[in-house]
Amino acid sequence: MLDWLQGAKKFTKLDCKDVYNQVWIKGGDEWKTAFRTRFGLFEYLAMPFGLTNAPATFQAFIDKALREFLDITCVVYLDDILIFSKDESDHEAYVQQVLTALQRYNLYLKISKCSFNTIEVDFLRFRINTEGIFMDPERICAVEEWLPPQDIHQLQVFLGFANFFPRFIKNYSQIAAPLLNLLKTGKNKKEIGVKVRQTNVVPAPFPLSKTALEVFKAVKEAFTSALLLRYFDENKPMRVKTDASAFAIGGILTQQFEIDGYLHWLPVAYYSKKLLDTETRYGTSEQELLAIVEAMHHWWHYC
Structure with missing residues (x-):
């Protein structure tokens, strides 16, 4: 998606308000969203958060609304819209076209999260400018302050966060491999659906060993030194x-x-x-x- 930004000189970011709630449920299908309370049965008239197909439905809806401009003057992911122009003089016209299309489909924006006519903008956890893409500095700060994991769950959370940015880190899998191997420790056949005695459980090596802590620090350093x-x-x-x-x-x-x-x-x-x-x-x-x-x-x- 971000490859379309090559050569862009100006950016405008738009953020849709209430996202899924802006899509009305087809008449006659409201009963499918019914939920029970002590006051009785209630049905949604607009698409709520939490439905399995809500993201795909909204993505299809906004793609339809902006189909004339997709990958030409804007890119869209759910409620995030990024308008770009390779000629600064055209940017205002592109923004006006997208806003008109959103108005036509009764889509509203949250102005506090919008940025207009900039050369650098945060979009989809990345910071984007005219030269390229780099990680959001706030994400880097979060990694710098991340404490060593004390159990499997905390390790999974850290690696899950890190796995979102492998394209920025040289040899990420090689650096993080020792930590990924730790996820295998403590697993047993019962966890994957096979009945075994509890004595077969192998405890995970927590707190982390000195070697594992060095790997953890190496992963953090790889994030802080990531290049544009x-x-x-x-x-x-x-x-x-x-x-x-x-x-x-x-x-x-x-x-x-x-x-x-x-x-x-x-x-x-x-x-x-x-x-x-x-x-x-x-x-x-x-x-x-x-x-x-x-x-x-x-x-x-x-x-």
């Missing part, structure tokens, strides 16, 4: 570098960009993957080849 990623430009040459280790593979997609009159190969995206148990038994040549295949498959849409 450039937008992919189909008109520029591209280069893919791959590497493989004993338990992970990775790759980096770079393109040539001119800085101060000199051409530099700068990162567009990173890719990494933890090897499966069977893949760890591959020979070095096979693992190197696997890294190439996986990287090309991951970035096939750029080829």
Whole structure:
């Protein structure tokens, strides 16, 4: 989605108000949303939060409302709309077109969350500017202040957060692999649906060992040192570098960009993957080849 922003000079971010509640339920289908209270049975007239298909329904609705402009002057994800222009003089007209379309479909905005005519904006947990994409500084601060996990659940929360940003971190899977392996500790057959005695449970190594704490700190440092990623430009040459280790593979997609009159190969995206148990038994040549295949498959849409 964000690849469409290549070359953009101005941005405007819009945020829809009440999101799902702006979509009316089809007449005759209200009974499907009924819920019981001590005062009786109630039915929703507008789509509530919590319905399984609510996100997909709203996405289809707003895509229909903005179908003329999608991936041309704006990108949309649920209630977040980003309008962009490669020519600053056109930006106001693009914003007016999108606002008119939203008005036509009776979609309202939350003005306090909107940003107009800027060169840098926060969108979908990323900070976006005219040069490229980088992680939201607030997310980086959250990682810096993150305390070492004390149990499996806290470790899952941390890794779940980290797994949202692997494209910004070189060899993320290799760095985080020891922590990912800890998730296997403490699992037993009962947890995956097989009846066994409780004595088969293997306790997880908490608090974290010195080695695990060093890995935890390394992951945090990787976040704080993450680089700006450039937008992919189909008109520029591209280069893919791959590497493989004993338990992970990775790759980096770079393109040539001119800085101060000199051409530099700068990162567009990173890719990494933890090897499966069977893949760890591959020979070095096979693992190197696997890294190439996986990287090309991951970035096939750029080829």
